[in-house]
């Protein structure tokens with residue numbers, strides 16, 4: 247019996263298309279000869295598209311994307327400070343819109359320091375944790391405004407919106423994830439001593455859900471303290487669950503200590519399956535090195551592996567991860583092009 | 598002509614009193630024989646006081662503290678999870694209340710990797726930057742609430758409040774600071790691509806103030822990217838200016854890479870001089886090691902040096918910093934007690 251998977255591909259801007267090209271090659275290779283067929287539709291969205299047509303995310307294209315089993319996303323965003331992009335907000339209008347509209351409430355971002363990879367830390371230890379970042383509310387709600395804008399009397403607000411519904415489902419997802427891992431540890435991160443209302447809802451929900459998972463060892467850290475532990479003893483972490491903004495910050499830091507943002511993968515998961523989940527490298531579009539084959543496609547390739555797992559293709563996912571692991575362990579010091587890294591990972595896959 | 602400085606001392610909880618004791622000894626020593634006299638008043642505030650009397654910050658004591666030239670603050674907070682502290686919020690009711698009521702809008706937190714100090718980073722380079730954290734608004738405004746609290750339908754909000762007035766004065770303070778330093782660089786940090794309203798006000802204000810300081814090289818970083826640079830190339834930073842919450846997070850991270858939170862000093866500055874400024878180590882009360890002479894008083898001692906600078910006693914401030922620098926360079930690997938570190942710094946001061 248063959249299975250057809252409909253994959254929406256959004257390569258995006260800058261290095262996005264280059265890294266996605268390699269992720270697609272790896273996907274083709276690992277699925278070759280099997281009974282799974284990928285049926286890809288490419289969507290040209292991002293800053294370049296906006297500059298050409300004025301579109302950010304037209305409704306018909308969003309509906310078309312929704313009609314897929316998964317989304318592979320590169321990176322979006324133009325050259326910082328480009329005046330023509332002043333009226334656009336590609337991040338909010340495209341990337342965050344997809345995360346919110348497709349209810350990607352569990353943004354999963356693993357951090358593993360693979361053998362052979364040097365960390366920025368002097369003594370990182372055995373780093374292998376996973377951040378579950380809330381993806382659909384908190385300070386990212388887009389609920390803010392300004393009064394007397396641009397005058398010396400301006401007041402601008404941003405409202406972090408946190409619901410029991412929204413917190414509970416991502417916390418539960420994180421507990422389920424912790425339950426499936428050998429160490430069975432969960433650290434929740436917030437700033438309960440200052441953000442007392444948002445902090446309280448998180449605290450209550452974590453407490454209630456924890457009672458259902460007696461095997462999981464739970465601890466709490468303020469976000470500021472979490473950054474200290476992340477650079478002093480990252481090996482202590484197993485699963486971290488936190489809000490949208492703290493998750494954004496901690497996962498960039500995690501990327502840096504885990505061998506660099508060129509290796510950091512993510513999945514924007516809609517666990518209910520109502521909408522397609524979306525898989526993307528944590529890095530941005532890096533317009534300064536775009537088109538030069540300088541970008542590391544490993545993060546995109548590892549994001550494709552998270553996608554395979556999500557689609558139930560766990561053997562294929564492991565093969566991709568093992569190939570990346572072998573490649574990282576064997577790579578020399580010489581710089582490699584984007585395509586060369588893709589070639590090398592493909593060469594590590596079983597024939 | 599002699600000068601009397603009225604110093605309010607709030608040792609606080611946990612290791613607070615131990616580290617403040619050493620800071621006071623260093624102050625006495627560096628001022629001995631000069632024409633400056635410290636007149637100290639001690640205020641017993643914090644979790645211990647709350648547990649004993651139910652008081653957090655009585656109005657008459659706050660008025661008495663206001664009638665001083667400066668405040669030396671240890672650390673406050675009880676044992677995490679202590680049920681008797683459930684109804685108290687020592688952080689908001691005492692520490693943040695002082696920062697807000699005394700209009701400490703410039704929270705300055707230097708990060709210098711002193712010779713002889715090992716960083717958690719493999720290759721930190723020459724780290725010497727200063728974070729100017731906004732201290733009186735942003736997500737710390739305490740402007741939030743919850744609806745249907747404790748039910749499955751709860752909604753909890755936190756409002757970040759940002760005013761042109763509040764942002765402009767701290768940004769100006771940061772530019773002035775950058776102007777006084779040799780490298781003349783200022784990095785402002787926010788999350789303009791997501792927090793568009795708060796981000797815009799910061800962007801406009803920084804742009805306007807920058808025009809008055811043509812000598813300063815200004816750049817911008819998203820807060821997530823800033824954590825990456827901080828662990829990959831912290832030497833690139835000179836002065837950083839950012840909002841209250843991002844500043845909280847970045848300065849703990851800075852403390853960790855600058856040799857540990859035991860060395861991280863701060864000043865909560867009211868540049869107008871309307872209220873006394875407050876000087877405190879960045880670390881917390883660490884109840885787990887309290888009373889054991891295990892705490893490093895260096896952060897408290899360096900905070901006292903920032904206070905001396907603020908009071909115009911720049912020679913004395915430099916002497917304290919030089920003594921700390923010499924002590925850090927010479928200390929061996931053997932652990933030292935809190936008092937031993939105080940002794941050692943005092944021994945390094947000019948006789």
Ligand SMILES: CC(C)[C@H](C(=O)O)[C@@H](O)C(=O)O
Nearest residue numbers: 337341342494528790791821
């Ligand atoms: C580009 C930006 C909107 C995005 C975020 O803030 O979530 C990015 O930083 C990320 O972490 O995926």
Ligand SMILES: CC(C)[C@H](C(=O)O)[C@@H](O)C(=O)O
Nearest residue numbers: 439440470688692693845879
């Ligand atoms: C104790 C807490 C309220 C405080 C803060 O968040 O500002 C602390 O983390 C700090 O950095 O001084």
